[in-house]
Amino acid sequence: MRAAFCQISDLDDIKSELIGIRRHLHQHPELSYQEADTSALVAARLEGWGYAVTRHIGGNGVVATLRAGSSTRSIGLRADMDALPIHEMTGLAYASRHQGKMHACGHDGHTAMLLGAALQLSRTRQFDGIVNLIFQPAEEAGFNSGAVQMLQDGLFERFPCDAIFGMHNHPGVATGVFMFRSGPFMAACDTVKIDIIGKGSHAARPQLSIDPLVTASSLVMALQTLVSRNIDPMDAAVVTVGALHAGHAANVIPEHATMELSVRSFKPEVRALLEKRIRALVQSHAAGYGAKAEIEYLCGYPVLVNADAETEFARQVALELVGAEKIIAPFDPIAGSEDFAYFLQQRPGCFLRIGNGAGKPMLHNARYDFNDDNVSLGAAYWTRLVERYLQVP
Known part of the structure; x- marks a missing residue:
């Protein structure tokens, strides 16, 4: 031995x-x-x-x-x-x-x-x-x-x-x-897929549209407040908008804009709060622009x-x-x-x-x-x- x-x-x-x-x-x-x-x-x-x-x-x-x-x-x-x-x-x-x-x-x-x-x-x-x-x-x-x-x-x-x-x-x-x-x-890592549904139009007639790209762009900035204004500063969390896709031509306001988020956290209660706030913010923000939002929230690794x-x-x-x-x-x-x-x-x-x-x-x-x-x-x-x-x- x-x-x-x-x-x-x-x-x-x-x-x-x-x-x-x-x-x-x-x-x-x-x-x-x-x-x-x-x-x-x-x-x-x-x-x-x-x-x-x-x-x-x-x-x-x-x-x-x-x-x-x-x-x-x-x-x-x-x-x-x-x-x-x-x-x-x-x-x-x-x-x-x-x-x-x-x-x-x-x-x-x-x-x-x-x-x-x-x-x-x-x-x-x-x-x-x-x-x-x-x-x-x-x-x-x-x-x-x-x-x-x-x-x-x-x-x-x-x-x-x-x-x-x-x-x-x-x-x-x-x-x-x-x-x-x-x-x-x-960290726990969740992925959020968001479809902003608006109303398309000619770029020269924006008043006839509900612009999903403008809605999504504003939402990107609003999402940055989730951690800074909802999570205890002593807790770590990340909300990253990693993808934003809308439209194919400069002279067309599209019908849809799609976004994908990566959400990371270190406590179950923080993870749950982020999901609650993301869902609420996305829906209310889209409604504020006259658009609608569909959310797919995919819970990844804990x-x-x-x-x-x-x-x-x-x-x-x-x-x-x-x-x-x-x-x-x-x-x-x-x-x-x-x-x-x-x-x-x-x-x-x-x-x-x-x-x-x-x-x-x-x-x-x-x-x-x-x-x-x-x-x-x-x-x-x-x-x-x-x-x-x-x-x-």
Whole structure:
């Protein structure tokens, strides 16, 4: 039996193999709900390493289970697998071979890190209990995502987990730095689609119209007061109008204008208040111009809330592995959203971040690339986390 928990150097002999897997995944990205080849590659590797593998959980999801010792304690680790509909512009030798698709969020790296941990755990089995490795599809979907589908497929009933952990890379922070925060960490994100219905006319006769473009333009400005005049200044929230479309010609006042909003918040009560105020403001504002409004309010991912005890445990594991100089805790809340939040509604756990490099392209950018230095580091971290959580008596 090994005398110590996993160190980064323990994975030196498989580092190049893990980077090779990561770059292969990068070359062959698959969008949400389409991860068939990625899922098959993951399952085949895990089966080869001695895991009990269950495929097609929530679509293309894979769960791999490994048992050691006699304990019934269990832990879940999750990686996401899907890519984004972005045309890659990195110029890398291993750039995407699929036009208009790329791993612009690092899910190729997340998958490789967890596969690395799977390989190391299968080699050492330095734990007492049950490990469930969850490879999730469709994180980028926004609605009815892979996490939701896996839960609907009985994820935690079929593969019990006393706690669950996930990790995401974070460009803008030095490579290998770990970031933690207890409580609300990532925002809820809702999308609002608004159709302003007016009355079209010739541009030379505006008095005969009910101009939906003027109505929508005024509404854009009115929406900016929702956070500043309705939300407590101590609470964070964002209302962004990301799209406004109306008309096709300079000399025609159109019948319709359409808008799309992104609404983000960190508390359920703030989320509910924003929906109430948006609905009321849109309807009254449109009526004030003589127009009508139809609203489609799509509730996306909930607030991601990390459990205190599991977050402190995850931070302690990082402290042991890399030292205090490579830990930021507490890290600031992140206005982005993440469907790992659904898992944390069902089980205690922690979602943490790992730096992808200062000055590197941001996520969802055509020039983004996952930092290969994190592949073996992340694998070592996951391995040590399992060893510590399911510590051998």
